[in-house]
Amino acid sequence: MLELAAVQGVSIEDQSVAGSPLAIRGLTVSYGQKPAVFSVDMTVQPGAMTAIIGPNGAGKSTLLKAALGIVSPLSGQVTVFGKPLGEQRARIAYVPQRASVDWDFPTRVIDVVLMGLSRQLGLLGRVRARHKAGAMDCLHRVGMRDFADRQIGQLSGGQQQRVFLARALAQDADLYLLDEPFAGVDAATEKAIIAVLKSLRESGKTVVVVHHDLATVTDYFDHVFLINTRKVAEGPVAEAFTAETLQSAYGGRLATAQIDQISRALG
Amino acid sequence: MLWDALTLQLGYNAALVAIGATLLGVSAGVTGTFLFLRKRALVSDAISHATLPGVCLAFMVMVALGGDGRNLPGLLAGSAVSAWLGLLCMNWLTRHTRLAEDAAIGAILSVFFGLGIVLLTVIQTMGVGRQAGLEGFLLGSTAGMLWADALIIAVGGAATLILVMIIRRPMTMVAFDPEYAAARGLPVNRIDLAMMGLVMAVTVVGLKIVGLILIVALLIIPPVTARFWTDRSDRVVLLAGLTGGMAGYLGAALSASAPNLPTGPIIVLVSFGFFALSLFLAPARGVLAAVLRHLRFQRRVHIRQGLLALAQGQKIYEPLTLRLLRRAGLVRADGVATDPGKARAAKALRDEKRWEIVRSDLAHEATAALYDGLRDIETVLTLDQIAEIDRRIGTPQEVPA
Numbered sequence: 304m305l306e307l308a309a310v311q312g313v314s315i316e317d318q319s320v321a322g323s324p325l326a327i328r329g330l331t332v333s334y335g336q337k338p339a340v341f342s343v344d345m346t347v348q349p350g351a352m353t354a355i356i357g358p359n360g361a362g363k364s365t366l367l368k369a370a371l372g373i374v375s376p377l378s379g380q381v382t383v384f385g386k387p388l389g390e391q392r393a394r395i396a397y398v399p400q401r402a403s404v405d406w407d408f409p410t411r412v413i414d415v416v417l418m419g420l421s422r423q424l425g426l427l428g429r430v431r432a433r434h435k436a437g438a439m440d441c442l443h444r445v446g447m448r449d450f451a452d453r454q455i456g457q458l459s460g461g462q463q464q465r466v467f468l469a470r471a472l473a474q475d476a477d478l479y480l481l482d483e484p485f486a487g488v489d490a491a492t493e494k495a496i497i498a499v500l501k502s503l504r505e506s507g508k509t510v511v512v513v514h515h516d517l518a519t520v521t522d523y524f525d526h527v528f529l530i531n532t533r534k535v536a537e538g539p540v541a542e543a544f545t546a547e548t549l550q551s552a553y554g555g556r557l558a559t560a561q562i563d564q565i566s567r568a569l570g
Numbered sequence: 571m572l573w574d575a576l577t578l579q580l581g582y583n584a585a586l587v588a589i590g591a592t593l594l595g596v597s598a599g600v601t602g603t604f605l606f607l608r609k610r611a612l613v614s615d616a617i618s619h620a621t622l623p624g625v626c627l628a629f630m631v632m633v634a635l636g637g638d639g640r641n642l643p644g645l646l647a648g649s650a651v652s653a654w655l656g657l658l659c660m661n662w663l664t665r666h667t668r669l670a671e672d673a674a675i676g677a678i679l680s681v682f683f684g685l686g687i688v689l690l691t692v693i694q695t696m697g698v699g700r701q702a703g704l705e706g707f708l709l710g711s712t713a714g715m716l717w718a719d720a721l722i723i724a725v726g727g728a729a730t731l732i733l734v735m736i737i738r739r740p741m742t743m744v745a746f747d748p749e750y751a752a753a754r755g756l757p758v759n760r761i762d763l764a765m766m767g768l769v770m771a772v773t774v775v776g777l778k779i780v781g782l783i784l785i786v787a788l789l790i791i792p793p794v795t796a797r798f799w800t801d802r803s804d805r806v807v808l809l810a811g812l813t814g815g816m817a818g819y820l821g822a823a824l825s826a827s828a829p830n831l832p833t834g835p836i837i838v839l840v841s842f843g844f845f846a847l848s849l850f851l852a853p854a855r856g857v858l859a860a861v862l863r864h865l866r867f868q869r870r871v872h873i874r875q876g877l878l879a880l881a882q883g884q885k886i887y888e889p890l891t892l893r894l895l896r897r898a899g900l901v902r903a904d905g906v907a908t909d910p911g912k913a914r915a916a917k918a919l920r921d922e923k924r925w926e927i928v929r930s931d932l933a934h935e936a937t938a939a940l941y942d943g944l945r946d947i948e949t950v951l952t953l954d955q956i957a958e959i960d961r962r963i964g965t966p967q968e969v970p971a
Contacts, residue, residue, distance in 0.1 A: 368749070371753040372755075373749050392754060397749075403747065403749055404747045408745070409797060409802055409805075410801070410802065414803070418743055424739065426740070446935065449935075449936035450939075459939070462939070491932050
C-alpha cells in the first residue's frame with residue numbers, strides 16, 4: 304500500500320511537470336556559501352502570465368537565470384515543456400535586464416533584433432529580405448519600427464527595453480521569460496510592453512515576468528510566484544497574492560500602508 | 571626610395587616582408603576586433619608574453635634532438651603550446667577564483683615572460699645558443715626572412731581569417747550580451763576560448779615580423795581606429811582589417827626604405843598614425859567634430875533662448891546671446907528686436923508649442939525622440955501634420971513689442 308501511494312505520488316508529480324511550460328524542482332543556487340535561491344519548486348501554468356515577486360535580493364533574477372541555465376545550480380532540475388532544458392532551447396525566449404549590456408556597443412536596432420533569428424541564420428547564412436522583414440515586424444509590434452537604423456545608444460531606456468522584447472519576439476518562442484522589463488521605463492513603454500505580453504498570452508504563449516511593482520500585479524498577471532530565497536506562495540493572483548503572503552515574503556520591509564492598499568485593491 | 575619600397579621594388583626580402591606584414595595586419599585587425607568588442611583587449615598582451623617560454627623550450631628540445639634549433643615551424647609550435655597553457659591558466663583563474671581578469675592578466679604575463687627570459691639567458695650560455703637569434707622574437711626581426719617564413723605567415727593568417735569569419739556571429743552575440751547568448755544555448759566559455767585561441771594564432775604568426783611585445787598593438791589599435799568611423803560591428807571588423815593591412819604594408823615599406831629601421835615598431839607607429847588621424851578627424855566620434863558640434867550646439871541654444879525671450883517680451887542679459895542675435899541681425903545694437911527678429915521669435919515660440927503636442931502624443935513618438943529644443947518642426951513633420959497640430963493649438967499669438 305505504501306509503495307502504491309509513493310508510485311501514485313510520483314505519477315501525479317510527473318503529470319504536473321509534463322504539462323508545464325517550466326517546471327522547477329528542488330532548485331538551489333548559491334553564490335559562495337550563501338544560497339540565493341533555496342530548494343525552490345515552481346510549476347508555471349501554460350498560457351498564463353505569471354509574475355515572480357519578492358523583495359530585493361530575494362533571488363528573483365537568479366531563479367530566472369537558473370531556469371535558463373545561465374547560472375548553474377547547486378542542485379535541482381529544470382524541465383521545459385516536459386523535457387530537459389537543453390532540448391527545448393528553441394522554445395524559450397529571454398529578455399534580460401536592460402542594464403546587463405553596454406549600450407555603446409557598435410550595433411543598430413535592427414541588428415539586435417536579428418540576433419533573435421540566429422538559429423534560422425546559422426553560422427554563415429546570409430541575412431535575407433525575409434529575415435529583415437521578420438525583424439521589422441517584431442519592431443513594429445513594440446512600436447519601434449521607425450528606429451530600426453539607429454545606433455542602440457541613441458535610444459531612451461524604455462526604447463532599449465522594447466528592442467530587447469522585439470529580439471525575443473523574433474525567436475517566435477512558446478515560453479517568454481522577462482527580467483524586470485518595467486524597471487525604469489516610461490509609461491508609453493510600459494503600455495506597449497504589457498500589450499505585447501497580453502497578445503502573446505492570447506495566442507497561447509506562456510509569459511513569466513520578474514516584477515517589482517506590487518501595485519500593477521492584479522492588473523497585469525494571472526498567477527504569482529512569491530519568493531524570498533525560499534518559495535513563499537504560488538498560485539492564481541486572487542489566492543496567492545494576499546496581505547498574508549506579502550507580509551511573509553517581504554517581512555518588515557513592506558510598509559503596512561502599502562499592504563493595506565493592496566488588500567483593499569484585492570477587495 | 572620610399573616609392574620603390576611601396577611598389578615592392580626593393581628586392582626579394584623587402585617584398586616578402588611587405589606582403590607578410592600586410593596579411594598579418596589584416597588578420598590581426600579582424601581578430602582583434604572581437605577581443606575589443608568583448609572588452610578583453612589586454613588578454614592579448616598576456617597571450618603574447620606567454621609565447622616566450624615555449625619558443626625557448628622548443629629551441630632547447632630541437633637542439634637536444636640534434637636538429638636545427640632555429641627551425642621556424644618548430645619554434646612557433648612551441649610558442650603556441652605555452653601561449654595556450656597561459657590562456658588556460660588565465661581562464662581558470664578568472665572563472666574559479668575571486669581574482670579579477672586584470673589581476674590574472676598581470677600574473678600570467680609576468681610569470682610566463684619571466685620564465686621565458688630565464689630560459690633565453692640559459693640558451694645564450696649554451697654553445698649553439700649565441701647565434702640562435704631568439705631575442706628577435708621579442709621585437710620581431712625581418713632581416714633574414716625566407717620564402718618559407720612568409721608562407722607560414724600567409725597560410726596562418728588566412729586560416730585565422732577564415733575561422734574568424736565562420737564564428738563571427740556567435741562571437742558578436744557573446745560580446746554584446748553574454749547572458750542572452752547563454753540563454754540561447756551558446757557555449758559562451760568555449761566561444762571565448764575559441765576567440766582567444768584565434769588571437770593566439772595571430773600572435774604566433776606575427777612573432778617573426780612584429781615580435782611578442784608589440785603584437786598587442788596590431789590587435790587593438792585597428793579596431794579602436796575603426797570604431798571612430800562606424801556604429802556597426804560588421805563594419806568595424808572590415809575597417810579594422812583594412813587599416814591593419816594598410817599599416818602592415820606601409821610600415822614594412824617605410825622600414826625597408828632606410829637602413830636600420832625596425833619593421834615591427836614602424837608598423838605599430840603607422841598604425842598609431844591612423845588612430846591619431848581618426849581620433850581627431852572622424853566625423854561623428856572624433857574629437858574635432860565633437861568640439862565643433864558642441865560650439866554649434868551652444869550657439870543654437872543661445873539664439874533659440876534669445877528668440878523665446880524676445881517672443882515673451884523678456885529682457886536678455888546674457889552677453890553671448892545678445893552678441894549672437896545682433897550678428898544674425900535679429901536684434902538692434904540696443905537690444906530691441908528687428909522685424910526679422912520678431913518673425914523668428916514668433917515662429918520659435920509657436921514651434922515650441924507644436925513640439926509640446928508632438929511630445930505628448932504617442933503617435934509621434936519617433937519624431938518626439940528627435941526633440942532637442944532647437945530643431946525647426948518642418949524638418950521632421952510634413953505640412954499636413956503641422957497644420958493638424960496648429961488646429962489643436964489655436965490661432966497664433968501676437969509678439970509683444
